[in-house]
Amino acid sequence: MRVEIVAVGTELLLGQIADTNAQWLGEHLAALGVDSHFHQAVGDNHERIVLAFRTALARSDGVIVCGGLGPTHDDITREAIAEVMNVPLHRDDEVVDRIRAMFSSRGREMPDSNLRQADVPEGATLIHQTMGTAPGLICPVGHKVVFAVPGVPYEMADMFKRAIAPDLAKRMTERGESSGTIVSRVIRTWGMSESGLAETLGAYIVGLDDHAAADGSGSTATIAFLASGIEGIKVRVTVRSSDEAAAVAALDDHEAAIRKVLTEAAGDVVFGIDDEAIEDAVAKALATDGLTLGLAESLTGGLAASRLVNVPGASTWFRGSVVSYASDVKFAVLGVPEGPVVSEEAALAMAEGAQRVLGADVGLSVTGVAGPTEQDGRPVGTVFVGLARPGHESQAVQFTVPGDRDRIRQYATIAALDYLRRSLARS
Amino acid sequence: MRVEIVAVGTELLLGQIADTNAQWLGEHLAALGVDSHFHQAVGDNHERIVLAFRTALARSDGVIVCGGLGPTHDDITREAIAEVMNVPLHRDDEVVDRIRAMFSSRGREMPDSNLRQADVPEGATLIHQTMGTAPGLICPVGHKVVFAVPGVPYEMADMFKRAIAPDLAKRMTERGESSGTIVSRVIRTWGMSESGLAETLGAYIVGLDDHAAADGSGSTATIAFLASGIEGIKVRVTVRSSDEAAAVAALDDHEAAIRKVLTEAAGDVVFGIDDEAIEDAVAKALATDGLTLGLAESLTGGLAASRLVNVPGASTWFRGSVVSYASDVKFAVLGVPEGPVVSEEAALAMAEGAQRVLGADVGLSVTGVAGPTEQDGRPVGTVFVGLARPGHESQAVQFTVPGDRDRIRQYATIAALDYLRRSLARS
Numbered sequence: 001m002r003v004e005i006v007a008v009g010t011e012l013l014l015g016q017i018a019d020t021n022a023q024w025l026g027e028h029l030a031a032l033g034v035d036s037h038f039h040q041a042v043g044d045n046h047e048r049i050v051l052a053f054r055t056a057l058a059r060s061d062g063v064i065v066c067g068g069l070g071p072t073h074d075d076i077t078r079e080a081i082a083e084v085m086n087v088p089l090h091r092d093d094e095v096v097d098r099i100r101a102m103f104s105s106r107g108r109e110m111p112d113s114n115l116r117q118a119d120v121p122e123g124a125t126l127i128h129q130t131m132g133t134a135p136g137l138i139c140p141v142g143h144k145v146v147f148a149v150p151g152v153p154y155e156m157a158d159m160f161k162r163a164i165a166p167d168l169a170k171r172m173t174e175r176g177e178s179s180g181t182i183v184s185r186v187i188r189t190w191g192m193s194e195s196g197l198a199e200t201l202g203a204y205i206v207g208l209d210d211h212a213a214a215d216g217s218g219s220t221a222t223i224a225f226l227a228s229g230i231e232g233i234k235v236r237v238t239v240r241s242s243d244e245a246a247a248v249a250a251l252d253d254h255e256a257a258i259r260k261v262l263t264e265a266a267g268d269v270v271f272g273i274d275d276e277a278i279e280d281a282v283a284k285a286l287a288t289d290g291l292t293l294g295l296a297e298s299l300t301g302g303l304a305a306s307r308l309v310n311v312p313g314a315s316t317w318f319r320g321s322v323v324s325y326a327s328d329v330k331f332a333v334l335g336v337p338e339g340p341v342v343s344e345e346a347a348l349a350m351a352e353g354a355q356r357v358l359g360a361d362v363g364l365s366v367t368g369v370a371g372p373t374e375q376d377g378r379p380v381g382t383v384f385v386g387l388a389r390p391g392h393e394s395q396a397v398q399f400t401v402p403g404d405r406d407r408i409r410q411y412a413t414i415a416a417l418d419y420l421r422r423s424l425a426r427s
Numbered sequence: 428m429r430v431e432i433v434a435v436g437t438e439l440l441l442g443q444i445a446d447t448n449a450q451w452l453g454e455h456l457a458a459l460g461v462d463s464h465f466h467q468a469v470g471d472n473h474e475r476i477v478l479a480f481r482t483a484l485a486r487s488d489g490v491i492v493c494g495g496l497g498p499t500h501d502d503i504t505r506e507a508i509a510e511v512m513n514v515p516l517h518r519d520d521e522v523v524d525r526i527r528a529m530f531s532s533r534g535r536e537m538p539d540s541n542l543r544q545a546d547v548p549e550g551a552t553l554i555h556q557t558m559g560t561a562p563g564l565i566c567p568v569g570h571k572v573v574f575a576v577p578g579v580p581y582e583m584a585d586m587f588k589r590a591i592a593p594d595l596a597k598r599m600t601e602r603g604e605s606s607g608t609i610v611s612r613v614i615r616t617w618g619m620s621e622s623g624l625a626e627t628l629g630a631y632i633v634g635l636d637d638h639a640a641a642d643g644s645g646s647t648a649t650i651a652f653l654a655s656g657i658e659g660i661k662v663r664v665t666v667r668s669s670d671e672a673a674a675v676a677a678l679d680d681h682e683a684a685i686r687k688v689l690t691e692a693a694g695d696v697v698f699g700i701d702d703e704a705i706e707d708a709v710a711k712a713l714a715t716d717g718l719t720l721g722l723a724e725s726l727t728g729g730l731a732a733s734r735l736v737n738v739p740g741a742s743t744w745f746r747g748s749v750v751s752y753a754s755d756v757k758f759a760v761l762g763v764p765e766g767p768v769v770s771e772e773a774a775l776a777m778a779e780g781a782q783r784v785l786g787a788d789v790g791l792s793v794t795g796v797a798g799p800t801e802q803d804g805r806p807v808g809t810v811f812v813g814l815a816r817p818g819h820e821s822q823a824v825q826f827t828v829p830g831d832r833d834r835i836r837q838y839a840t841i842a843a844l845d846y847l848r849r850s851l852a853r854s
Contacts, residue, residue, distance in 0.1 A: 011651065013463050014609065015454030016663060018445065022468070027442030036440050037475050039468035041449070048464050055482055182441065224438060236443060295750075301736030302729025305750045309728030310833070312799075320756045323722075323732045323748035325741070329785055333747075358756055372739075406737070 001172050002035045004060040006052050008068035008077050009151060010043035021066045021156050028160060033180035034168055036060075044068065049080035057084070057144050062171075064164065067151030069134040071114040078119050081139050081146055087122035091115065095126065099133045127163040131155045138167060145171070184238040185251045187258055188272040190418040192265075194227045197235060200265045201258065221254055230307070230410035231277060268422050278417045283311040285424035286362070291389070293420075294360030295321035296334055296350035298341065298367040299383070304413045319358040324350070330367075333357060340376035342369055347386030347396040355388045362424075363388040366416040370405045381408055385416040387423055395423070428599050429462045431487040433479050435495035435504050436578060437470035448493045448583050455587060460607035461595055463487075471495065476507035484511070484571050489598075491591065494578030496561040498540040505546050508566050508573055514549040518542065522553065526560045554590040558582045565594060572598070611665040612678045614685055615699040617845040619692075621654045624662060627692045628685065648681055657734070657837035658704060695849050705844045710738040712851035713789070718816070720847075721787030722748035723761055723777035725768065725794040726810070731840045746785040751777065757794075760784060767803035769796055774813030774823040782815045789851075790815040793843040797832045808835055812843040814850055822850070 005026065007019050022039045029036045038059060042052040049068070056063045068077030082089045095118035103110040117134045120126065127136030127149070136159040137148040147164050149156045189197065201223065208221050226234045237254045241247035255273070262269050271281040286293055295305055305321035308314055322333055330336040334353030336346050347365050355363030368383035369375045381401050388394040397419060401411035432453065434446050449466045456463045465486060469479040476495070483490045495504030509516045522545035530537040544561045547553065554563030554576070563586040564575040574594070576586045616624065628650060635648050653661045664681045668674035682700070689696050698708040713720055722732055732748035735741055749760055757763040761780030763773050774792050782790030795810035796802045808828050815821040824846060828838035 012450075013453050013466065014457045014611075014665070015450040015452070016611065016651070016665070017653065018447065018450050020445065023439075023442040023445045025442070026440050030441045037470060037472070038479065039440065039466075041466035043464060045464070051486065052465065059478065184441070184443065224443070226444065238441070238443075297729070299736075300733070301741075302724070302732030302748055302750060305729030305752075306727070306733050306836075309726075309752060309797075309836075314728075315752065318752050320752040320760075321729055321748075321750035323729060323750060325732075325736060325745050325747040326785075329747045332786065333784060357760060358753075359759065370736075409733075409736075 001177055002037055002060040003029055003062040003064060004056040005039045006056055006063055006065045007041040008049055008065060012041045013043045021153060025064060030182040032165060032168060044074045046076055046080055050083050053084045057141055062145040065148045066156055069150045071117055077148055081148060082121040085121050085139055085141055089119040089121055092118050092120045095135055102133055127159045131158055180242045181244045181247050182240045183247045184236055185255060186274050187235040187270055188232040189269045190232045190271055190414055191269040194225050194233055198225055201261060204261055229407060230414050271421060278414050279307045279311050281421045282417050285421050286317050291361040292317050292319050293362045294319040294354040294358030296354035296365040297321055297323045299370040300366050300409050300413050301325060303409050304416060319360040322354055322357060342367055342376040342378045342382060344384055344396040347384035348394050351386030351388040352394055361390055364416060364420050366412055368412055370408045383412045383415060385419050428604055429464055429487040430456055430489045430491060431483040432466045433483055433490055433492045434468040435476060435492060439468045440470045448580060452491055457609040459592060459595060471501045473503055473507055477510050480511045484568055489572040492575045493583055496577045498544055504575055508575060509548040512548050512566055512568055516546040516548055519545050519547045522562055529560055554586045558585055607669045608671045608674050609667045610674045611663055612682060613701050614662040614697055615659040616696045617659045617698055617841055618696040621652050621660055625652055628688060631688055656834060657841050698848060705841050706734045706738050708848045709844050712848050713744050718788040719744050719746050720789045721746040721781040721785030723781035723792040724748055724750050726797040727793050727836050727840050728752060730836055731843060746787040749781055749784060769794055769803040769805045769809060771811055771823040774811035775821050778813030778815040779821055788817055791847050793839055795839055797835045810839045810842060812846050
């Protein structure tokens with residue numbers, strides 16, 4: 001079963017908004033084992049929407065259309081579908097009542113323009129609206145199908161899960177298609193470059209291709225790399241399989257093998273899987289010993305703290321952060337000795353200051369040069385991280401990170417948090 | 428001139444990465460006055476890429492292809508273009524030398540796989556690479572054209588500006604097409620809901636449509652609304668015109684008129700234009716009186732500080748932030764009286780504490796409940812903002828903001844910074 005995604009909206013073509021629906025649908029179709037070979041975006045123009053639908057139906061078995069179901073004169077997806085189906089629209093009284101009820105439950109009167117949202121192509125099935133005013137549509141076109149959903153992301157996602165995914169599963173069963181699946185897993189790393197990861201895993205990747213060619217099992221894996229700033233450098237393993245349990249088992253095997261290769265080459269570089277961010281890894285490492293954390297941040301300007309508070313339950317272990325952007329705040333509040341503030345000495349004193357001022361078990365500091373110009377004779381991208389913790393001598397390390405101000409801040413943040421994670425893991 | 432954007436990459440179809448190039452190109456083509464009626468995405472499959480190109484060339488005058496120019500076996504855009512052009516590929520020795528030189532300047536040897544990046548369809552013109560290893564291509568197909576650029580966003584943007592935009596302008600002149608343009612401006616607001624803005628500007632929007640219908644000048648304006656979290660609620664005005672100066676003048680008029688309508692209805696809600704974020708507005712307001720700023724943040728966890736340090740030159744006025752996430756950090760460091768920390772009293776004491784501890788002229792605080800559960804008997808979404816400044820009595824205000832933890836933090840941050848901006852503007 002091949003399904004093409006068509007996003008409708010001139011604002012997409014003009015680049016005024018990003019099309020996040022296509023990405024979401026792509027991911028969810030893949031998880032269902034539905035192929036999606038093409039995506040299209042088209043503006044609010046009747047002839048062009050019809051052409052996009054016909055193009056999609058010619059090369060795919062079904063189409064999911066997002067957008068153009070609103071109440072304004074620009075919303076013409078319903079009319080375009082009716083033309084492709086070669087049927088008239090009729091106004092559905094039950095839908096009118098539903099929309100009217102939604103308005104009156106909010107204490108408002110329904111504008112007449114909303115009546116258009118009750119127009120349904122003859123032969124289409126409704127996907128009842130639960131969040132917005134527009135219903136979705138399931139529209140047969142010969143033996144193919146057009147699903148229409150609103151462009152509002154949460155309305156689209158709700159209707160996909162509630163109506164489209166089950167409908168697609170049923171169609172695949174009827175077609176006698178294996179309910180195969182494409183699943184992927186992200187292994188998050190810090191400490192190696194993207195090309196370093198690719199080289200280290202080169203032999204493993206070649207082995208995958210050879211394996212797939214040799215056994216012809218139809219279960220293949222691909223590996224891709226993606227540098228993602230504060231999210232780390234990601235290694236994504238994607239497996240296609242006829243069976244979901246087998247696919248997940250294959251992902252488990254690949255994860256274990258990749259962890260082994262990376263650990264042997266470069267040590268403890270893997271900090272998380274899928275959505276596990278560096279702050280989650282830090283939270284886990286602190287919880288092992290029941291330690292609380294306080295930060296002293298300079299160039300990162302509060303970015304490290306703002307990530308840590310994302311972790312559910314952070315209030316049990318996160319004390320706070322002294323964002324000492326001005327040098328004399330470092331001296332006066334954190335007790336840093338007067339002198340250069342981009343230095344190992346300053347990082348050490350900041351970490352100990354954070355520990356003391358914030359009453360934390362562990363103090364972590366980050367200072368450095370975000371640019372645009374050098375500071376204290378240190379070039380842009382210089383970062384010092386300091387760490388003070390009970391039963392250990394305070395330590396400081398230097399990193400050099402690339403990029404503009406924003407990327408330097410992101411890299412400095414993940415470098416500092418990863419240094420903390422690894423230090424806690426070692427003892 | 429109609430140009431279709433085709434993004435190549437299976438990772439786009441699987442939703443593993445978002446296609447930001449299509450948005451960027453859409454915006455830049457519109458600014459050049461080039462129509463773009465369709466976008467497509469297609470995977471790394473020869474037949475399907477060829478089909479996407481043929482589909483695009485049938486309904487548009489030109490195609491910009493992003494991606495598939497890398498050195499690996501998945502990168503097959505060159506071969507697909509050669510098929511559509513019906514010409515062979517030949518290896519360009521000069522490109523080989525350039526790629527080899529790029530590697531050796533980084534102290535590395537060129538892998539043989541990179542030789543593929545020197546393959547050029549016969550009759551194509553090169554866009555020399557300045558950032559990555561892959562050159563771009565300008566490929567005539569009959570009287571139409573395919574432009575190919577790498578998928579890496581900054582390489583794509585560089586080649587578009589340097590080679591594609593001038594080439595398109597030349598083609599439009601040759602075709603005798605007006606070098607029309609679509610330009611837009613974003614008016615950023617805080618303090619009114621999206622529907623409140625739409626209702627307030629309702630009569631103005633109706634007037635625009637009537638005006639366009641009456642004078643038939645071909646210069647039309649549209650207005651759209653977009654809620655963007657910490658970036659505020661945006662009012663976007665888009666103008667299409669045959670003349671760029673006229674379009675900009677029209678935008679100036681619309682901006683002035685919209686500011687007037689909004690100010691009369693709701694006061695000082697406009698804080699910025701286009702890329703001017705709330706932190707830029709705060710920086711400008713502080714600079715007027717030469718004031719320095721210190722923060723005390725609780726639920727925002729450093730987010731407000733991390734935004735302020737984005738402003739170039741922030742070190743001249745930003746002292747820092749005490750991220751007092753734990754209650755007893757508020758008591759011990761900021762001198763907040765023991766008691767409920769989600770309260771007007773706590774916000775006042777935090778603001779004065781920030782002023783004192785950080786040695787700042789102005790102290791701004793934000794405390795509240797990000798959830799998931801209530802705190803101090805206050806429901807999720809409760810936010811108190813405190814402000815201490817020279818020559819004024821300290822003040823605190825309460826806001827209620829919607830959303831999950833992340834959105835509550837974003838709204839709390841913009842609410843606090845906007846309160847500071849307005850307070851400074853008033854005196």
